[in-house]
Amino acid sequence: MMLQSVTTPEAVTGVTNGTAKTAEALGLPATVELVTDAGSVNASVTWDVDRASYDPSVQTTQTFTVTGTVTLPEGVSNPNNVALTTDISVTVD
Known part of the structure; x- marks a missing residue:
């Protein structure tokens, strides 16, 4: 499988003010979707x-x-040097 792109995850909203500054507490996803051939x-x-x-x-x-x-899963190659980074927007109320 060849990597074509990394799908940007949906924004996280409605986080309570004062929430700990950790990925888990902020509700960030543990995985993102990759588009392959x-x-x-x-x-x-x-x-x-x-x-x-x-x-x-x-x-x-x-x-x-x-x-x-992003960590490529086993069996996915990246011959086109797609950037293995992504961003997510978070809003704390």
Whole structure:
């Protein structure tokens, strides 16, 4: 299978203010969808929450982007050098 693209995950909204600054607490998906020449497959993603602008101590609405690094599953090659990163938008109310 050859990788064609990484599908951007749906935005996460409605997170409670003060939520811990972790991928799990913020409700970020553990996997993202990859489009290959043989159909879609899921791949795990590691979110770089530490670099996000979110500050749990700020009590106002915050919208920020978290960048993730995708790990190719076994059997998926990347001959076209598709970027193995994705972003997700998160809104904390």
